[in-house]
Amino acid sequence: MIKIYGSIMSSAGRCVWMAEETGQAWENVPVDFQKSEHKSEEYLKLNPNGKVPVMVDDAFVLWESLAINAYLGEKYKPEMLGSTLEQHALVNQWNFWNISNLAHPVEVLAIQKWRKTPDNDQTTTSRQSLDRFLPILENALVGKEYLVGDTFTTADLNLVSNVSALMFIGFDMTALPNIQRWFGTISQRPAFQKTLGKR
Ligand SMILES: N[C@@H](CCC(=O)N[C@@H](CS)C(=O)NCC(=O)O)C(=O)O
Structure with missing residues (x-):
C-alpha cells in the first residue's frame, strides 16, 4: 500500500494524484500543521526536513514530491516517464x-x-x-x-x-x-x- 503523508492542498497533492494515476491502492495520511505534527519526533523519522510530503511504499520511505512521483512512475507506470x-x-x-x-x-x-x-x-x-x-x-x-x-x-x-x-x-x-x-x-x-x- 502506498501512503502519502500531507494535505492535498500542499506539495503532497501532486503525489496523491500520481498515486491515483498508477492504479495502485493508496492512502492519504493527514499531517496537521496546526498541531505541528510535521515537526513531531515520529514524523521527523520519516522526513527529517519536517515537510510534507513523505511517501511510504511498503517499507520504503521517500521524501521530495518530484522524487516520489519519479519513483511511482518507474515502479508502476513507466510510460509516464x-x-x-x-x-x-x-x-x-x-x-x-x-x-x-x-x-x-x-x-x-x-x-x-x-x-x-x-x-x-x-x-x-x-x-x-x-x-x-x-x-x-x-x-x-x-x-x-x-x-x-x-x-x-x-x-x-x-x-x-x-x-x-x-x-x-x-x-x-x-x-x-x-x-x-x-x-x-x-x-x-x-x-x-x-x-x-x-x-
Ligand atoms: N521540495 C519539497 C517542498 C516541500 C515543502 O516545502 N512542503 C511544504 C508544504 S507545501 C511544507 O511542508 N512546509 C512546512 C515547513 O516548511 O515547515 C517537495 O517538493 O516535496
Whole structure:
C-alpha cells in the first residue's frame, strides 16, 4: 500500500494524484500543521526536513514530491516517464525546471494569499519569477497537447499541479492561453478529478 503523508492542498497533492494515476491502492495520511505534527519526533523519522510530503511504499520511505512521483512512475507506470531516452531526458528537464523555477514562487504566493498580513515583498518577488518563467511554459505548449511527446508524463502532472494551485488562488492567466488549454484538458483526467480536483 502506498501512503502519502500531507494535505492535498500542499506539495503532497501532486503525489496523491500520481498515486491515483498508477492504479495502485493508496492512502492519504493527514499531517496537521496546526498541531505541528510535521515537526513531531515520529514524523521527523520519516522526513527529517519536517515537510510534507513523505511517501511510504511498503517499507520504503521517500521524501521530495518530484522524487516520489519519479519513483511511482518507474515502479508502476513507466510510460509516464517518456518512451525514449530523449523523451526521458526532456521529462527530467521539465521536472528540474519546475522545482528550480516554479514550485517555490507558487508556494509562496499561495501562502501569502491566505495570510492576514501578507508580505508584499515576497509576493512581488514571486510574481516577478512567475512573469519570467511562465511564458517559457506557454511557448513550449504552442500546438501541443502534452509537453513531451504525444502522451501524458510526470512533466505534465507536476507542472499542472502548480498551475492548479495558481488557478485556485485566482492568479490571472489571461495572457497564457496555451497553459489554460493544456490545464483544461489534463484537469479532466479521472485521477485529477478524484484528487486535486476536489480542492
Ligand atoms: N521540495 C519539497 C517542498 C516541500 C515543502 O516545502 N512542503 C511544504 C508544504 S507545501 C511544507 O511542508 N512546509 C512546512 C515547513 O516548511 O515547515 C517537495 O517538493 O516535496
